[in-house]
Amino acid sequence: MHKPPPAPKPTPSVRPEPSPASVAYPPYRTPSRRQAPSGGPSLVTLTLLVTAPAVFAVAALRPR
Structure with a gap:
């Protein structure tokens, strides 16, 4: 019994990328x-x- 040669593998087809809508x-x-x-x-x-x-309060309350 002779074995038939294996079928060639199909090459992957390059799928074109869809252009963005x-x-x-x-x-x-x-x-x-x-x-x-x-x-x-x-x-x-x-x-x-x-x-x-606020400025006057800071000036008046700062430690001396």
Whole structure:
């Protein structure tokens, strides 16, 4: 009994990679600037009202 030669192994076919699907982005809109609250104290005034008492307290309470 003679054995038939083994069948040749199939070479792996190179599968082309699918191109990435295009993504639809929403149209670019510049963000609308919020209006500063009119009639209230400005940001600089609020900052000074918060920090000035803290600075004076540190100066008055520091050890001598």
